[in-house]
Amino acid sequence: MGEVEGPDESEDAGFAGLVDLSGFYAAVFKPFQDYVRNQNAWIGEMLAESAVVRMRPVLPRVVVDSHLIRMDAMTENLRRQIADLTGFNDMVRQALGPLAATYRTTQWHRVFASLGDITKGFYPENLRDVTPGLDDLETLLVDEGIPLMWVPGPPTVRALLEAPDAATRRRIIGRRWKGVVNDCETVLEEVHHPAVEDARSFALDVVHALRAGHTSAAQALAANLLDSILQRLDKTVRVQLTQNDFKAKGIKFKLDDHKFKVACTFAPVWYAHAKYFPQKGDPIPKTFGRHPSAHGVSRTQYSRINAVYALMLVTSVIKFFDTEPPGRR
Structure with missing residues (x-):
């Protein structure tokens, strides 16, 4: 709710300097944003092409055939995209490794335990x-x-x-x-x-x-x-x-x-x-x-x-x- 009480400011200092996540962000979230942006552009193009094919009865033959050729190329592109995604997943898994190791440390256990206690405090x-x-x-x-x-x-x-x-x-x-x-x-x-x-x-x-x-x-x-x-x-x-x-x-x-x-x-x-x-x-x-x-x-x-x-x-x-x-x- 609008007035839910949070932790005291004095407690915030305990979180400072625990883990530097800048490297993790650069390794995972930045590439992921680029990947999603590229996929959105590619999906938009594919949807536009499929719309042309659905209009086949009312379009000139030469136009339809050219788009069918492009759709074949896009099918091959889809196969490559799936392969790229598999590689991307491997990259994410590797990048998460250091974070998982860090989470296993005592100090991160304390951090997440504290967050859990705060959440439980809201509910009877x-x-x-x-x-x-x-x-x-x-x-x-x-x-x-x-x-x-x-x-x-x-x-x-x-x-x-x-x-x-x-x-x-x-x-x-x-x-x-x-x-x-x-x-x-x-x-x-x-x-x-x-x-x-x-x-x-x-x-x-x-x-x-x-x-x-x-x-x-x-x-x-x-x-x-x-x-x-x-x-x-x-x-x-x-x-x-x-x-x-x-x-x-x-x-x-x-x-x-x-x-x-x-x-x-x-x-x-x-x-x-x-x-x-x-x-x-x-x-x-x-x-x-x-x-x-x-x-x-x-x-x-x-x-x-x-x-x-x-x-x-x-x-x-x-x-x-x-x-x-x-x-x-």
């Missing part, structure tokens, strides 16, 4: 093996309101990413609800910050209510708990993260406007705050929402799957406050 534990891209995150978090931060577990995350559409993803949550509830309990048990100790306790009550079959009570508690947790945010920030005007103005939550963990944690929270005005005749939504949970109590809004969504939301937000101390948000 449940996403580190699947590392979804920005398009995936926007679809699931913003467009569908599915929490992904810390919960659910990796197998469910992978199934969600591989699913073809929103309806399938919702069915996956519905079928795996027991496993998702277990995932939430596991994460909540790891929460230790005193500031969210009470919230953690109430979230575990949601877990127990769901397991006991009290889905309506679970959803009501989770929805109100979410609202209570959000009160700890500065009012301006809270409004920014929950002001869902998509229905009226088509304005989406922008992941790029926030740091990575903030964006991914609160995008589904934003989704759950879609405007709902029963006095205006708004239909009660079937997907979980904070407002219809409070003002549209019905069999349409209250369901086991919506209670699971609500539990996932409060678990993500509680874990966020457990891991992100004040001043880093």
Whole structure:
């Protein structure tokens, strides 16, 4: 995202003077650029010639024959190009030899290990093996309101990413609800910050209510708990993260406007705050929402799957406050 924190400048000095790659660039990338440039020119010429041959019925015989002769020559040229490419591959392999030897040194192991640690730091534990891209995150978090931060577990995350559409993803949550509830309990048990100790306790009550079959009570508690947790945010920030005007103005939550963990944690929270005005005749939504949970109590809004969504939301937000101390948000 636009504000992702990078390594301290003091760490950059550790990279200086490790390896001089200028020779590697001169041996590999410069010749490769020349090679690609020559191939592009040759392919363009071949395509032009093939177009002439396809127009054979409408061109004079002498023109067509001359181009056919040239096509024969180009076929031979293609054979030579393939041979050249084989030689080029050998050259690349030889040039990569010193770099591979350098990579095997201890200092390069440290460099790449550090880069790996930085990448892992962006993702919570449940996403580190699947590392979804920005398009995936926007679809699931913003467009569908599915929490992904810390919960659910990796197998469910992978199934969600591989699913073809929103309806399938919702069915996956519905079928795996027991496993998702277990995932939430596991994460909540790891929460230790005193500031969210009470919230953690109430979230575990949601877990127990769901397991006991009290889905309506679970959803009501989770929805109100979410609202209570959000009160700890500065009012301006809270409004920014929950002001869902998509229905009226088509304005989406922008992941790029926030740091990575903030964006991914609160995008589904934003989704759950879609405007709902029963006095205006708004239909009660079937997907979980904070407002219809409070003002549209019905069999349409209250369901086991919506209670699971609500539990996932409060678990993500509680874990966020457990891991992100004040001043880093």
